[in-house]
Amino acid sequence: MFRRIVQTLGSTIGIFCISFLTSVLTARYLGADGRGILASWLLIATVSAGLSQCGFHQSSIYFSRKLSKNKALPFFNFSLFIVVTLTAITGAVIHTFIELSAVILPLICFSVVYSLFFFLSNILQIEKDLKKFNIVKLVYPLVILIGVLLAVFSENINLQVALFSYGFSASLCAFVMLVYFIKRYKWTTPTLTLKRYCAFSAKYHGTAALGILVNNIDKLLLISLIPAAMFGNYSVAFATSRVIGTGINAISTVLFSQFAGEASEKVDPFTRSFRLAFPIFLLPTAALSLSAFFWVPLVFGEDFQPAALLFSILVFEAFLSGMGWILAQRFNSEGKPGIVLLRQIISVLPIGLIFFVPSGYDIAITMAYLMLISAIVRLILTAWLYRLSFSEVDIIPRSSEFKELLSHLNSKVKNVVR
Template sequence: MKRNTMKDIFLTFVTKMFYLGGSFIISVLLARLLGAEGRGIVAALFVLPNLIINLADMGIRQSSAYMIGQKKYTVQEVFSSSLVLWLLASIVSILILLGYYMIPSTTQYNWGLIAIAISLVPIKILETYYYGIHQGKQQIEIMNKRHIISFFSRLIGVVILVWILSTGVYGAAVATLLASASVVLYSFWTLKDTVKFKLNYKKGLPQKLFRKGIVFAMVLFILNINYRIDILILERFVSAAEIGIYSVGVGLSELIWQLPTAIGTVLFASSTNSTSDLDAANKAAKLLRFSLVFLVSGSILFALTSKWIVPFIYGNEFQSASEVINLLLPGIILVVIIQILHAALSGRGYPLIGIRIFILAIIVNVILNILLIPIYGINGAAISSTISYAIGGFGYAYVFAKKTDLSLKDVLIIKKEDLNEIKKALKLKK
């Protein structure tokens, strides 16, 4: 049966907005219930496991969807082979984390919290592998329901464990674990009649899945390191309470990413079907120009009001998060350049374009964090991130322009015809 693509995009977008709104509510609840210190412990606890998960995922989600879509292998063969990789990735990831946490100077957590964080790894990897199967089978409704189930599972966990039972950071950590476990169980249940949960080595298939996906996984891993390395460095220099304040500022700032992320997801699929590289490039540049106009305007308004919004929502304890937000916003806007343009080039088969820029941005971020955090604390981390994001954003815009034979002006600067289209869309014709 032919799918209604626009309907799928719309429902996916609505679901994403619902999920983000729900995540925001959970963030506020945790800040109010745990305070800055508890919020900081929970935020820092999952940083390294999530980075490991991004790498251990190995892009199998994308490659599984591709293999199923190509119909060269059955869904069962793809899933069974991916489970072989899941087992190996989980074992290696757990050993890496155990080795890290056994170094006395690297962590402030007890083994109860560490056990919860490590337990998340195999569950989360399996969650992403299941997503690839749903994606390959074009089960858009199930994919959207997974987000809703994840939100409600975590919300219920936070309310019961943290609010009612007062289990503190342990309850918050377990709630995160339960959210992923619920999604995995739901995927298992929806696929139980068509896909069996069994490891089966199909000769050559695990290697194909790995080779197809690892490029995407490496780029995503590098990008995520740059977005999260500041928390790992902050752990060495500031208190958990300050990390909690910083994480609230980061979380609110990163809400700005969400619309461009949705655009990038659609653009990736659209780019794979474009008639030419130039067509895909022009479409991406136009979307970026539109996005930047609205993002800059919204960010200025956000920056002007953040000193009232933050304490009103999170409490006076998080007042200084408004400074973090204002320092991060310029960098957050520039990260959007990467999100939109990288999606377009990846969809055309160029995921590694600009990887040197990403690595340079990470190096700059690490050096500046080490230099500035001891002097300026969490504000130093925000400054470091913004400078790093600026290097990544402008650097990738240059690489994109060079690759597509467009000028930087065409990529970044709004045009008169763009403004006319916006006015037309808003029905503001003169």
């Protein structure tokens, strides 16, 4: 499992570096206003796509492991149809709700493309080595970066070109994955009924949908409350702060891929990952937060000076949210998504306080603090539910485990040198 974590983490770091460079280029060439509009398109596409996944990919992985030993993807064509249809409807509803100035038809097409990309790439987690999953996750931002760079070098960079680069990359990856699944897997599992499949998917979907709202409700609210330039600052701060979350999420992704649908009485893989990851990721989180006022405007430009304080808050939110998700993955892997749903519902409540903020307060800064409070509540609640469900939750870091980790890394380095 350690090897898979290292591979996924390496891929994740590469993904973030590529995405970060793309973010810097779009911020500098489009400005705060243009970056805000680009972020609004991506927000609606990702949220509508995420809300329309229906838990099908988690259910497919779970039942494929349980019933067909990874040889079949149950109700694959049915899932694709439902996901695409719901994405179109959800995108139209969100567009109407936030009164975005973008033309609705291109926006819906953009959202559908992202929905297919999300659905297919998530199902790739069915393969435990995660090689193809990591390749797709790396190719997607790389194609976007190539498109943006070509536009920059040809001095033709604008909002439309940036949007095309994102859409083309998602379309290309989705097409290749679809061809792969058609050739590689059967689409039926004889012992599984559609009713059971949908019922089980619904349990996962409740958790996932609320997670998407938790991660995006701040932006969905802010997009109609603040000017495009300020939303551009917030989106840059939020996206950049995920540098910590991407590393932690690599661990949680491997945990789910490794243990989903496989009954185990071992607490160790989840709590041990938590104990090791907490201090390792806390140090860079603090360093990035404290230095944000120096490097954020230097990298993104003076238009993004307000993003520095936002980043310094949101990077801690990303850290705490990721740590809570490591523990929560045990519930998901053992087919208990309802428990994760409960912690999501309770933790989102503090964000509602944004409606009671007195006039004169900075709404974006206030929202960042509320997101941090929500992450703290989510982590504490997850640890408590973990204790109730498994009778113990040993999350205090141990020096012996770090010595073992260092010894393991040292042996790996020696083998590479030899």
